[in-house]
Amino acid sequence: MSSSITPSTIPLKSIVVAQRKAVSLISGGLDSMLATKVIIDQGIHVEGINFFTGFCVEGHTHAIRKKDQNKSKRNNALWVAEQLGIKLHIVDVIEPYKEVVINPKHGYGANLNPCLDCKGFMVGKAYEWMQQHGFDFIITGEVMGQRPMSQRRDTFPVIERESGAGDLLLRPLCAKKLPPTLPEREAWVDRDKLHDFHGRSRKPQMALAEQFGITEYAQPAGGCCFLTDASYANKLSDLWENRGSREYELDDIMLLKVGRHLRPRQHFKIIISREEGETKFLEGYRKAFTHLYPTSHGGPLALIDGTAQDDDLQLAAQLLARYSQGRNANQVSINVCFMNGDTTSLHVKPLAKEDIPKTWYL
Amino acid sequence: MSEHHLDARRLLCPLPVIRTQNAVQNLRQGDRLSVVCTDPGSVNDIPTWSRINGHKVLEINNDNDEITILIEVNGLDS
Numbered sequence: 035m036s037s038s039i040t041p042s043t044i045p046l047k048s049i050v051v052a053q054r055k056a057v058s059l060i061s062g063g064l065d066s067m068l069a070t071k072v073i074i075d076q077g078i079h080v081e082g083i084n085f086f087t088g089f090c091v092e093g094h095t096h097a098i099r100k101k102d103q104n105k106s107k108r109n110n111a112l113w114v115a116e117q118l119g120i121k122l123h124i125v126d127v128i129e130p131y132k133e134v135v136i137n138p139k140h141g142y143g144a145n146l147n148p149c150l151d152c153k154g155f156m157v158g159k160a161y162e163w164m165q166q167h168g169f170d171f172i173i174t175g176e177v178m179g180q181r182p183m184s185q186r187r188d189t190f191p192v193i194e195r196e197s198g199a200g201d202l203l204l205r206p207l208c209a210k211k212l213p214p215t216l217p218e219r220e221a222w223v224d225r226d227k228l229h230d231f232h233g234r235s236r237k238p239q240m241a242l243a244e245q246f247g248i249t250e251y252a253q254p255a256g257g258c259c260f261l262t263d264a265s266y267a268n269k270l271s272d273l274w275e276n277r278g279s280r281e282y283e284l285d286d287i288m289l290l291k292v293g294r295h296l297r298p299r300q301h302f303k304i305i306i307s308r309e310e311g312e313t314k315f316l317e318g319y320r321k322a323f324t325h326l327y328p329t330s331h332g333g334p335l336a337l338i339d340g341t342a343q344d345d346d347l348q349l350a351a352q353l354l355a356r357y358s359q360g361r362n363a364n365q366v367s368i369n370v371c372f373m374n375g376d377t378t379s380l381h382v383k384p385l386a387k388e389d390i391p392k393t394w395y396l
Numbered sequence: 397m398s399e400h401h402l403d404a405r406r407l408l409c410p411l412p413v414i415r416t417q418n419a420v421q422n423l424r425q426g427d428r429l430s431v432v433c434t435d436p437g438s439v440n441d442i443p444t445w446s447r448i449n450g451h452k453v454l455e456i457n458n459d460n461d462e463i464t465i466l467i468e469v470n471g472l473d474s
Contacts, residue, residue: 086410107437109410112444121448126414288408314461318406 054222055079055169056204057160060122061258062110064251065175065207068242070118072206073173076223080173082122083160084111087131087152088287089260110252117248127159128284135261136280140192145267147259149184150192157197164202171202171217177239178208178232187211207231207239260291269295269396276300276340285319289337292316295396296353302340303396304350306357309334320371326354329379330367333358348380355384397426405462409437413445416467420451425470428454433463447472 058070060082074080115122134155138148153176160172176185184193190212194203201215209218210230218225231238243251260266269290274280276297292312293305307313313335316325323337326347336354338347347370355366361384368380402419404412412433419429431442442465443453452471457464 084410086414090410107409107440108444109413109437109441112410112413112441112448116444116448119448122445124410124414124417124445126411 053077053079054171054217055081056171056173056217057164057167057169058082058120058173059156059160059175060084060111060114061175062112062114062252063175063258064239064243064248065177065180067114067118067175067248067251068239068246069173069175069206070114070120071246071248072228072242073204073223074118074120076227078223080118080120081169082111082115082118082120083163084122084124085127085131085156085159086124087135087259088128088284089135091258091260114251123163125159125163127155130159131155132282135282139196143182143262145262145264146270147261147267149181150189152259153184154193154196157193157199157203161197161199161202164199170222171204171215172199173204173206175207176205178205178211180232180234204228260287266290272297272303272396276303285322289319289339293334293337294357296390296394297396298349298353298394299346302338302342302346302350304353305337305339306354307334307336321373324370324372326351326368326370328355328358328360328366329369330365331355331358331360331363333360333366348382351380351382352385353390355382356387356390358384360384397428398424400427400429402429402431404431404433404435404438406434408435409441412438413441416442416445417449420449420467420469423469427469429467429469431465431467433465434461436463438465439463442467 056073056078058066058080060066060070070080070082112122134148134151138151140150143149157172164172178185178187194200204215204217205212207229208231209225209228211232214225217223273286289305292315293307295303295305297303305316307316316335316337319337323339324342326336334354334357336350338350342350351368354368355361358366360366364383365381366384368382369377370380371377400419400423402415404415407415412431412435416431423429439456439458446453446467450470450472452468453465454468455466
């Protein structure tokens with residue numbers, strides 16, 4: 035006689051329910067921190083993921099500038115992960131992200147920020163990671179109505195569709211404003227314990243942070259991407275326009291964060307360090323650019339981007355002299371070093387402030 | 397146990413962390429990785445990354461403009 039086991043006879047100890055696993059997009063700001071905490075508190079195993087595009091604002095300027103060397107520096111995404119007690123995977127997406135910046139299907143925001151394409155791209159990368167690592171769903175800190183381009187009722191489905199994540203994308207902070215996702219329908223998470231935040235107010239997030247005892251977090255406003263910055267976007271537009279191509283390398287976009295950028299003539303740009311830390315940073319690029327520095331006085335280092343002829347170099351030297359300690363001298367000696375190793379010395383009168391048109395500044 | 401070296405000088409955050417993460421992926425428990433960086437943020441970020449991923453920071457040397465961080469892979473595992 036064969037024996038049968040009914041559910042009621044199975045010892046409780048033998049019922050093993052696999053713990054569900056979620057990957058959370060961690061930006062380092064408050065919203066993703068809260069969304070992650072909401073899901074951790076439901077017993078889900080969560081690991082964080084953070085993408086490095088090259089345009090991320092992570093204190094690069096502070097890291098470079100000498101005067102900021104004593105300021106405390108930290109990667110906010112790593113800090114958040116440690117506060118939450120989760121692992122964080124930082125993924126280099128510099129190469130694939132270029133297509134997002136160069137050809138955004140949904141266009142740019144106020145500057146060169148392709149926010150909707152960017153969100154679809156990042157959720158898509160998180161979805162790939164989820165599949166490769168055996169995780170069950172994705173969470174983000176998005177709040178409906180929080181951002182004008184990527185966080186709207188009508189753009190949320192675009193992100194779900196274009197990322198491929200579909201209803202495996204859960205937004206814990208505004209889930210109750212949206213149709214139930216698979217993790218909710220399958221009761222992996224309790225929908226009743228999710229939230230219905232919407233709009234631009236930060237008060238619900240602040241209240242939830244207080245409830246969780248979270249008192250320290252990165253300032254939520256201001257974005258985390260240089261592409262939202264008007265000055266940076268202007269320099270990037272100039273780079274593309276004058277190269278006749280939108281292609282870029284990491285060094286190109288890093289250099290846009292450093293120094294004064296002036297374009298006195300269409301065929302060349304000069305980058306002049308503003309202080310010792312920037313000089314040191316630019317020194318790393320000396321082999322890749324014709325560069326100039328004053329020898330008769332203290333002063334900055336300048337890189338020439340483009341093809342400068344003799345009279346262009348004369349002008350560049352006068353500009354550089356303007357920013358040297360010899361700005362009021364009759365003559366400043368400037369050393370010019372070419373990429374082939376040749377050098378020459380120019381003796382120039384510094385340009386007066388009023389002789390530098392504002393249109394030269396990028 | 398084997399010793400490894402990673403040159404992350406002149407890289408800005410989070411690249412030193414990413415390079416460290418990628419290097420550690422190919423190492424075994426107990427291996428040691430020495431990372432040399434120039435970004436001052438690395439002095440916080442690499443130890444934070446190590447702690448949350450179970451690696452032990454054995455030593456941090458901040459010598460003028462260069463920071464050297466010695467990590468023992470999975471050194472925090474019990």
